Amino acid sequence: MRAQHKPLRHFLSIEQLDQATLSHLFEITDTMIDSDMRTIKKIPLLQGTTVTSLFFEPSTRTRTSFEIAAKRLSADYLNLSIENSSASKGESILDTLYNLQAMQTDVFVIRHSVSGMVEHLSQYVAPHVHLINAGDGSHAHPTQALLDMYTIRHHKKSFPGLKVAIIGDVIHSRVAKSQIQALKLLGVQDIRAIGPTSLLPDHLDAQGVTVHHHLQEGLKDVDVVITLRLQRERFANPAVPTAEMYFRDYGLTTAALAHAKPDAIVMHPGPMNRGVEIVSEVADGPQSVILQQVTFGIATRMAVMAYLMGHNHANETNYF
Amino acid sequence: MRAQHKPLRHFLSIEQLDQATLSHLFEITDTMIDSDMRTIKKIPLLQGTTVTSLFFEPSTRTRTSFEIAAKRLSADYLNLSIENSSASKGESILDTLYNLQAMQTDVFVIRHSVSGMVEHLSQYVAPHVHLINAGDGSHAHPTQALLDMYTIRHHKKSFPGLKVAIIGDVIHSRVAKSQIQALKLLGVQDIRAIGPTSLLPDHLDAQGVTVHHHLQEGLKDVDVVITLRLQRERFANPAVPTAEMYFRDYGLTTAALAHAKPDAIVMHPGPMNRGVEIVSEVADGPQSVILQQVTFGIATRMAVMAYLMGHNHANETNYF
Amino acid sequence: MRAQHKPLRHFLSIEQLDQATLSHLFEITDTMIDSDMRTIKKIPLLQGTTVTSLFFEPSTRTRTSFEIAAKRLSADYLNLSIENSSASKGESILDTLYNLQAMQTDVFVIRHSVSGMVEHLSQYVAPHVHLINAGDGSHAHPTQALLDMYTIRHHKKSFPGLKVAIIGDVIHSRVAKSQIQALKLLGVQDIRAIGPTSLLPDHLDAQGVTVHHHLQEGLKDVDVVITLRLQRERFANPAVPTAEMYFRDYGLTTAALAHAKPDAIVMHPGPMNRGVEIVSEVADGPQSVILQQVTFGIATRMAVMAYLMGHNHANETNYF
Numbered sequence: 019m020r021a022q023h024k025p026l027r028h029f030l031s032i033e034q035l036d037q038a039t040l041s042h043l044f045e046i047t048d049t050m051i052d053s054d055m056r057t058i059k060k061i062p063l064l065q066g067t068t069v070t071s072l073f074f075e076p077s078t079r080t081r082t083s084f085e086i087a088a089k090r091l092s093a094d095y096l097n098l099s100i101e102n103s104s105a106s107k108g109e110s111i112l113d114t115l116y117n118l119q120a121m122q123t124d125v126f127v128i129r130h131s132v133s134g135m136v137e138h139l140s141q142y143v144a145p146h147v148h149l150i151n152a153g154d155g156s157h158a159h160p161t162q163a164l165l166d167m168y169t170i171r172h173h174k175k176s177f178p179g180l181k182v183a184i185i186g187d188v189i190h191s192r193v194a195k196s197q198i199q200a201l202k203l204l205g206v207q208d209i210r211a212i213g214p215t216s217l218l219p220d221h222l223d224a225q226g227v228t229v230h231h232h233l234q235e236g237l238k239d240v241d242v243v244i245t246l247r248l249q250r251e252r253f254a255n256p257a258v259p260t261a262e263m264y265f266r267d268y269g270l271t272t273a274a275l276a277h278a279k280p281d282a283i284v285m286h287p288g289p290m291n292r293g294v295e296i297v298s299e300v301a302d303g304p305q306s307v308i309l310q311q312v313t314f315g316i317a318t319r320m321a322v323m324a325y326l327m328g329h330n331h332a333n334e335t336n337y338f
Numbered sequence: 339m340r341a342q343h344k345p346l347r348h349f350l351s352i353e354q355l356d357q358a359t360l361s362h363l364f365e366i367t368d369t370m371i372d373s374d375m376r377t378i379k380k381i382p383l384l385q386g387t388t389v390t391s392l393f394f395e396p397s398t399r400t401r402t403s404f405e406i407a408a409k410r411l412s413a414d415y416l417n418l419s420i421e422n423s424s425a426s427k428g429e430s431i432l433d434t435l436y437n438l439q440a441m442q443t444d445v446f447v448i449r450h451s452v453s454g455m456v457e458h459l460s461q462y463v464a465p466h467v468h469l470i471n472a473g474d475g476s477h478a479h480p481t482q483a484l485l486d487m488y489t490i491r492h493h494k495k496s497f498p499g500l501k502v503a504i505i506g507d508v509i510h511s512r513v514a515k516s517q518i519q520a521l522k523l524l525g526v527q528d529i530r531a532i533g534p535t536s537l538l539p540d541h542l543d544a545q546g547v548t549v550h551h552h553l554q555e556g557l558k559d560v561d562v563v564i565t566l567r568l569q570r571e572r573f574a575n576p577a578v579p580t581a582e583m584y585f586r587d588y589g590l591t592t593a594a595l596a597h598a599k600p601d602a603i604v605m606h607p608g609p610m611n612r613g614v615e616i617v618s619e620v621a622d623g624p625q626s627v628i629l630q631q632v633t634f635g636i637a638t639r640m641a642v643m644a645y646l647m648g649h650n651h652a653n654e655t656n657y658f
Numbered sequence: 659m660r661a662q663h664k665p666l667r668h669f670l671s672i673e674q675l676d677q678a679t680l681s682h683l684f685e686i687t688d689t690m691i692d693s694d695m696r697t698i699k700k701i702p703l704l705q706g707t708t709v710t711s712l713f714f715e716p717s718t719r720t721r722t723s724f725e726i727a728a729k730r731l732s733a734d735y736l737n738l739s740i741e742n743s744s745a746s747k748g749e750s751i752l753d754t755l756y757n758l759q760a761m762q763t764d765v766f767v768i769r770h771s772v773s774g775m776v777e778h779l780s781q782y783v784a785p786h787v788h789l790i791n792a793g794d795g796s797h798a799h800p801t802q803a804l805l806d807m808y809t810i811r812h813h814k815k816s817f818p819g820l821k822v823a824i825i826g827d828v829i830h831s832r833v834a835k836s837q838i839q840a841l842k843l844l845g846v847q848d849i850r851a852i853g854p855t856s857l858l859p860d861h862l863d864a865q866g867v868t869v870h871h872h873l874q875e876g877l878k879d880v881d882v883v884i885t886l887r888l889q890r891e892r893f894a895n896p897a898v899p900t901a902e903m904y905f906r907d908y909g910l911t912t913a914a915l916a917h918a919k920p921d922a923i924v925m926h927p928g929p930m931n932r933g934v935e936i937v938s939e940v941a942d943g944p945q946s947v948i949l950q951q952v953t954f955g956i957a958t959r960m961a962v963m964a965y966l967m968g969h970n971h972a973n974e975t976n977y978f
Binding site for chain 1: 705706708734736738749750753754756757758759760761762
């Protein structure tokens, strides 16, 4: 059955989505994965389409995931290293974008250190061009949240009734912000943020998120445990505990995980600091779905690109 | 009808072209563009061909344009970053070239800071190999000139009788040198160079180019206005005016442009210094064809590659 | 006729090969080359397969050769620049590998400065993943040795009875170590290492390699002359002769080469220091097969990738 939602032109944040669109994206993602749930298909859906990645911040994981996704859809993929680019000749971001648009780019995948930058740029591009936010400042990382939700859905089937804990540097994390929005949109009512005061934003409770400063307490009976990467540069702030102290209080160990439900899944957006926010025993253990997130990430990004390019009905063609 | 010219093996400069070859390249370019004149086709003409770009100077715009062009022709495209290459292990350019030739490169796209370098290299490559000059020192940038001429032809239909003004740093500009050669070859008799003495070469008049030191006077009644990028490093020369002074005297404003014909087109090879050589009102205004140059650049480079690889008859196959 | 050997999962060193596998790889390589022996075919054998190169040391030649080989087999090719990667965010090599594996990489091409690193990593990857050693420390460079043997076989037809001289920095050379293993496996009994004491390892004679400190003496009547690159950083060691002294004693000149058989072939793994280990007259002369090594390198790497992916019978499909 066809959803009655208005199709999106850009993929900027979880906030712009409604529940029907989210479900619909899950269904398209399903079709990108083979029945073994481990292999991503290769399909000619975006043949002749040019996807350009514009990363103004370094990234391997996300950029590579989009590159593989674009190639699996048979698109032409262009990777712009901004360090060596016209940007260094003083050209504005907007002029760079206009030029690549004039060079037939259909989809831009953009990461930038300034919050709101991708939405800002979206006001200026031509009608046939689609932007995907691959992370802007501390604002949003919607494809990461989408792949995380897809992973939860794969293991837990439905969202209402779930208890989800997010541990760590929520205040600086665009991933956490997008995850919280997505969880709420999907009807999760018990969302918990666990960490020291210095790493949690104010007003989380006003957003319906319960704050916990004790790890074991926060993990009690949860279905999903999401640990966040603790950026090393945070330790420069004297209010933030040292890596050792952080690990002692918030490091996800087997003992701590025992407070969650026995079938709780463990997630991490990567790259991991083993021994800081998570121990290897858990990261590589039976409850970890961390590498599955990576595999589903490709299928999710394929789905977003296909959707934006107008292939938005799961039963439209035999590729789905 | 088939042109009676001798086919070129390399694309080194405008000087090596005759008028028939130029017309012929325009015709091939036409076939690379869809009837809407905004979309570049994807065709399998160079399937199995390897195109390698060797840029010894940084570039985004030109390199990316060639990359998209090669991929639109279904070639395998190899982008060599010379900074990380064997060049840093002391290998000579020629040995690098010989090796890539032995690795089945068919077409090399080369940019180098030394004038004449690409022509020099062309004496050493194997008979089946084709070189394209993507800019050598201050000598030539023939594919840029070709796309510029194609853009002029698109808007003005024929060349004789046109008045064309080139504003700015002509003395250091390989673009301007190639443009002047192309305009003369196409029969343009009124070519004007506008700028301060320090940025114009001697003997322009001997080449049939009129020199103007006053912008408004030089723009009077022209059909085509080409502004050049003013490299920031030029300002180190005390004979060159500051950016502010340059803008006051030679910046292309709406008021200055009013001296040209009402249907004059405005061109710039990019990247632009807005507020130095051109104001945004003109760069983004109705007379600007700057982004169209970028789109036509891809089609032009596809045409040059196809032509060199022997697909040199506009009606040869159904791809044209 | 089908060889009775156990198929390899990874390509880590020449030591793991038996003679039948080596012959078999030569036969697959034969099928990758057109009958003119100069052109590499383009075939859809690895369509849908993802090949990822992970180079922790700079390289143009080898990385490019693998890239072209992968694309000639129609694989999706991913080139990871480790400098800009998650490695810089403190992620371990193994986590990087696990992530790329979760992103559907089938074949990894790995170069690392630590001897034994690729074999070490091979213990951790998933069953469907294949690793190719593209050079580890001073330990091994098996695809280089394989292409070298293929080149010798092409010119000399069979190996027993051949006399082969390797000149230069054998002690630091992973290429030389892999070559010696391959030559012995193929039945070559007269292998000679020529160079100053400071550049030759101990116990070469225990490996069946004759040591020579005089170039002319060592080259006497040989069928194959392999010169090695002399890394500039070696000259920092006071025991190593200067470039001038090295050239005088071990530089391969026309006069020195005259001591070899008249039909001896000259090889070099590249990149060459002309005027140090070899003169241009020899490097570019009629006995040189240096650039043919480069061409055969692509075919050899195609063969290795195809073999590892299970296309291991030369008569299996019509692509062979």
